[in-house]
Amino acid sequence: MAALPSTRGSFQKLLLFAFLLITALLVGVALRSVFQYDELMTQSRDAAARALRLSGASQSLAERSAAMERAGRQSLVLNDSVLRRRFDDAARDAEQVVQRMGDNGVAAAGLDMWRAQLGVIRSLMVGSGDTALQRETTMAVQFRDLDALNTNLAQQAQFMIETQNEALAQRIENARKRLMRQVIAASALAVSMALAFGVWLARPFKRLERAIIGLGENRLDEPIDIRGPADVRRVSQQLEWLRLRLTELDADKARFLRHVSHELKTPLAALREGVSLLEDGVTGPLTAAQREVAQILQQNTVALQGQIEALLRFNAAAFEARELRRQRTALLPLIEEQIESQRLQWQAQGLTVRAEGEPITVTVDPAKLGTALANLLSNAIRFSARGGTITLTVSGTPETACIDVNDAGPGIAEGDRDRIFEPFFRGERQPEHTVKGTGIGLSIVQEYIAAHGGRITLLPHGPGARFRVELPRTA
16 A cells, blocks of 8 residues: 655644644733733822822822911011021922922922912011011911912812823723623634634544445445545545455455356256256166155255355345445335235235335435335245235435335244344244245345445334335435
């Protein structure tokens, strides 16, 4: 068997590639989710830190303003340089707080107004001692305006915090929806890829299965060439080698049977002719004992000739079973045709034969299926008791058409059931006063039914023998 070069990787490698591809897809979605989570956590930490800084700055600004007011007004009343330095320190701290608020996004207009108001308050710190009380009173009013600006800046900071929280919540919600869409899309894609890879990788095995079934059904004329992974290709090549080998063996068997049968027929004909000459007294008169021996020889040569001819018929039927000429055929008319062709036989036995059931049409070779049904009917007539009824019933499922053949005979002995379809096997329950059969009728039926892709079975319950033929509805 010549080995063909492999054009694809092995099934194991392709399966591993499929798993890795699907895994990479899912891992990619998981990593993207982790990165999005990290990004959102960073944004959340930044927003929390900014909110903390703004809240702290608002509180600190209020405290520094209160310290400025206390130190500034006391400095004017007491004309104390230490209190003046405290005022200046508090003012610098407050300006730094305002600068931090600006750095964190507070509107510059409010900050400029606050700085302008601080400038007004600082200007009140300069003047003669005679106007100190008047400036102190004015400073109290200006600090109330500064407190209003502080409140405004605190509100702006609070608004910024709420806006940032809402924006962050919206980003989180958008990220959640986006992640959900990605997970659903990735899951759907992973399932689709798994199904696609499953179908793609399973297709060569279905072809292998059909090829093996074809070999089992003796369809040896169909070459086996299955494309797929390297290991599937190797199995395909081995099956093709097996098909060719079986074809050779089948041809050898057919030639052997033909040669042996013909070689046997020639001396058998001579033997039969010689026995006939002895019985006719050509070589001289025979005694009673000699005549009895000659009659025994004649009976056995006739029986042997019948068996050789049956062997030839079986061999021909096995060969012809491979060459089907299929066409759409209605089963009930085909059965009624076989019943009509054997009318003389079943009427002579006083039998009633009827066909019944569903009007089913199948794609078969009507000649070969008709031969199979004729053999079943002939068997049923031969084994049925006089006056009995033989029924051929057609039924079916969406995939299969069934033909049940029920006779009125004694049925098949339990010990014969496993061998009933063997060539030349004759069961123990043979009908009386009839010529013995050759034992190939059911074997020919099995050959023809198997060639159609169907099967014949012996049903377990009587009365009589019950055979069921199952045929696929399509070729």
